[in-house]
Amino acid sequence: METATSRKALRKTLHDRGMRMTPQRQLVLDAVRELEHATPEQICQRVQLTAPTVNITTVYRTLDLLDRLGLVRHTHLGHGAPSYSAHEHEHVHLVCHRCGSVTEMPCELMSDLTGTLRARYGFALDASHLALSGACRDCLTQENA
């Protein structure tokens, strides 16, 4: 069972650093994994389906914690709130700055660039949850119509 595994793993990760396992932390991590690309607000609503008293403050604090533990990642896709995903879910976002649509692509397509940046700038690109902005196919078609 995935949830049981995940619970034990989370507990260990926390305990190794002198932190405590709580229902809130488990619920937030579960919500991120279930939703993908969710904002703190959306994650909070999801958690509140199960535990209505969980406060959005706790969601913010927990997302921050999980991010530092490397269990989730966040990206700023556009203007508003950031988007959180589980670490396992690796991908690059193609964000259209005209219509706002978001397409996903495998991050393997970034490997050449990753190598170049490492060689020339000593910079280790994190391509696992990246946002690239530009114009999508539909908007380009419309423009030329």
Add this chain to the structure above:
Amino acid sequence: METATSRKALRKTLHDRGMRMTPQRQLVLDAVRELEHATPEQICQRVQLTAPTVNITTVYRTLDLLDRLGLVRHTHLGHGAPSYSAHEHEHVHLVCHRCGSVTEMPCELMSDLTGTLRARYGFALDASHLALSGACRDCLTQENA
């Protein structure tokens, strides 16, 4: 003189769309060009050195306008306020998610990726003011120490 040229060009761009040339608009554009990577707050402070009564609301509205006109660009480098640069100043930002440092690199290094994205996804990458996150050389060195 660059300023005079710029003033005429801005006036024409605005008039072509039924908009008006104002001192505020010129000052905001000048400030973006002089500062590079500036937040709305910083741009406002710069403008207020010359014209102390200019309001931050006007700065926000003007930045939005100049962005839509293609004269400036903005990027979300991290958590806080966005960073504005003049359109001529093309580059990619390498943002370190550990120490927060920002390195610039020429966007020509993105051309292979740009071609791939266009061919496979019909997506026209805008590499002119992009932010890539990862770990910088110094942080990597420190990590292995």
Add this chain to the structure above:
DNA sequence: TTCACTGCAAAGTCTTTGCACATAT
């Protein structure tokens, strides 16, 4: 003269902080 633009104040969105209470260990 006329309507786009500005300044001001107020509100809106997203996030953090302080503190007393609860609870995992």
Add this chain to the structure above:
DNA sequence: ATATGTGCAAAGACTTTGCAGTGAA
């Protein structure tokens, strides 16, 4: 038992909106 974690309320950072008055064309 103890000190980490939580909920609540309040404040903070950043941005937008409404409106009356100003000024570019």
